[in-house]
Amino acid sequence: ELKVEQNPLFLSMQEGKNYTIYCNYSTTSDRLYWYRQDPGKSLESLFVLLSNGAVKQEGRLMASLDTKARLSTLHITAAVHDLSATYFCAVDILNDMRFGAGTRLTVKP
């Protein structure tokens, strides 16, 4: 059974600091997604990673994928308060999208 595990589940960091969120999955997949969710809101697509070694960057966020290790990372550089949200990774296996439990990020001044 496909399992998707994120860590940490909760992350409190100060503005200006760097940190990495990890996403491990148990079955081979070539499609991995990162989403952001603000409280009470829907999911916003951040990154789509389709191949081993894929790296994508948008602003202070950078995502990477290692399909051999079944690992994706979401790196936060010089965090700002506006990045406070819950971040989900998701893996697509044969039209079954499995989400991790989410990482609730709080960025403090």
Place this chain on the structure above:
Amino acid sequence: ETGVTQSPTHLIKTRGQQVTLRCSSQSGHNTVSWYQQALGQGPQFIFQYYREEENGRGNFPPRFSGLQFPNYSSELNVNALELDDSALYLCASSQIGLASHEQFFGPGTRLTVL
């Protein structure tokens, strides 16, 4: 380009009742997927519809059923509601045939079962 829309926004039902939730896919998309998100958890895949047929299903009982219409809009029906069905229900549209198969989510319907 029109995004994914869902209706209603909020809904309150009592145990044992039936509910229908609606979703309009983003223009140009042919696939709709439905998810259940309980408070504090990640979305759980319910099922996916493509060309009006179910194209994949998660671990949900048969009382969760769906439809997709020729215009690619979709409905999620839940019969015999239980308290645990209280959740945010999200639909997402995508285009099968694109390599990314990226899904775009609607704003969700918050269902409360009393």
